[in-house]
Amino acid sequence: MKRLLIKTTILSFVLLTIIISVNVIGDPARIFDDNYEAEMVSILKDNYNVTNISNYDDRAFQKKIIPNLPTSPDILVVGSSRTMLIGNNLSDDLSIYNNSVNRASIYDIIGIYQLYVDNKILPEKIILGIDPGGFNDNNQDNRWFSLRKEYNKFIGKNDQGNHLDLTKIKQLISITYFQESIRNLPKVINGEDRPIPTLVVNNLSNTILTDGSLKYDIRMDSVDNQTIVKKSLEAFNNEGFGLNSFTEISLERINDFQQLINHAKSQNIEIELYMSPFNPHIYQDLIDKYPIILEVEAMVKNIGETNNISTFGSYDPTTLNLSVDDFYDGWHLKTDIIMNIFKKQLDLKE
Numbered sequence: 001m002k003r004l005l006i007k008t009t010i011l012s013f014v015l016l017t018i019i020i021s022v023n024v025i026g027d028p029a030r031i032f033d034d035n036y037e038a039e040m041v042s043i044l045k046d047n048y049n050v051t052n053i054s055n056y057d058d059r060a061f062q063k064k065i066i067p068n069l070p071t072s073p074d075i076l077v078v079g080s081s082r083t084m085l086i087g088n089n090l091s092d093d094l095s096i097y098n099n100s101v102n103r104a105s106i107y108d109i110i111g112i113y114q115l116y117v118d119n120k121i122l123p124e125k126i127i128l129g130i131d132p133g134g135f136n137d138n139n140q141d142n143r144w145f146s147l148r149k150e151y152n153k154f155i156g157k158n159d160q161g162n163h164l165d166l167t168k169i170k171q172l173i174s175i176t177y178f179q180e181s182i183r184n185l186p187k188v189i190n191g192e193d194r195p196i197p198t199l200v201v202n203n204l205s206n207t208i209l210t211d212g213s214l215k216y217d218i219r220m221d222s223v224d225n226q227t228i229v230k231k232s233l234e235a236f237n238n239e240g241f242g243l244n245s246f247t248e249i250s251l252e253r254i255n256d257f258q259q260l261i262n263h264a265k266s267q268n269i270e271i272e273l274y275m276s277p278f279n280p281h282i283y284q285d286l287i288d289k290y291p292i293i294l295e296v297e298a299m300v301k302n303i304g305e306t307n308n309i310s311t312f313g314s315y316d317p318t319t320l321n322l323s324v325d326d327f328y329d330g331w332h333l334k335t336d337i338i339m340n341i342f343k344k345q346l347d348l349k350e
Contacts, residue, residue, distance in 0.1 A: 034244045040195045041068055044210055048197035051207040058101040059146030062112055065130040065212065066099065072098035072121040075346075077213075078112050080104040082276040085335050086127075086342055087213025097123070099214040103242050105134045105139055106253045110260050111147025114154040117263075127342075132296040132315065133242025137250040141242060151208060154263075155256060173213040184306020216335075220328055228324055235330035241278075243290045246250070261307050272301055272310045272345065277317040279327045312345045 002023070027033055036056050041064045043050040074094045077086045084100045109128060114261050116122050133139050152158070187193040201207065208213045237243065264271050275297060278286055287293055297315050304311035314320060326337045333341075 058080035076123040083129035084214035111150035114150040138245035231329035246304035
């Protein structure tokens with residue numbers, strides 16, 4: 001019995017070691033790779049675009065890229081993936097930098113702003129992309145934790161700095177993650193999963209340009225109507241908008257947001273608030289399910305009016321005369337469409 005127990009213990013230890021090793025090496029979600037974002041920054045610092053990128057921590061990337069910006073931009077764009085396409089392609093006369101992150105919350109926006117404060121490179125103007133889910137305290141997306149220190153510093157909350165990352169611990173011994181890591185191992189072994197420098201804008205995978213903006217892979221430009229509709233429905237059915245259990249606008253997030261506006265105005269920074277529309281194919285169903293979206297839009301407009309700052313765009317696509325074909329999916333406008341909206345707002349020539 002004792003011998004069996006010893007053998008079982010040894011076998012369990014060996015299996016656990018294999019699982020942990022494969023998860024750390026294969027690591028398809030970059031959970032254990034602290035160098036990936038640094039590689040991206042190194043490429044961008046050399047004035048190359050960076051492509052062949054996937055599954056990186058875009059908050060950690062912001063923490064590494066902002067201290068390496070040589071000067072303050074004329075215009076800073078911060079929002080979710082719905083504002084990532086805006087950059088220097090908007091104007092030849094203005095320097096524009098984009099620090100948007102996927103599914104940005106008010107926490108993220110404040111954390112990124114604090115990084116600009118810390119590095120003393122505040123811009124002349126900030127355009128904030130405001131998604132309704134940013135005011136939803138029931139949103140369980142905790143990606144903003146990478147910017148927790150900066151957020152807490154801005155709002156004056158004490159931060160001890162040593163936060164236990166349960167996600168890493170769980171994934172370290174996860175069998176599901178082990179299976180994904182096994183599939184990713186060939187790419188790791190062949191060096192095919194690392195960022196690649198390029199002077200080309202249109203590539204076979206997503207590309208971060210030198211101004212921080214995103215260029216989708218070239219296949220996105222040829223997406224057909226049927227695919228757009230399919231992706232719209234998938235986003236709606238999978239709660240892909242950060243709106244799960246959203247029944248009440250968070251007063252705490254409103255107060256945080258107002259504090260951000262007050263600080264920016266004290267630094268003589270001009271602010272504009274942008275609300276990106278949803279695809280008309282799902283908009284009405286979205287409103288029926290989450291009528292609070294209408295309340296958020298009214299609130300954002302009220303904040304703008306109260307603080308004498310401009311708001312533009314709308315969550316309602318009909319106000320901008322948009323069709324299904326103007327989107328890549330359920331909530332991302334095509335490049336030329338969002339460019340036209342921003343150019344009109346900034347009074348720039350086509």
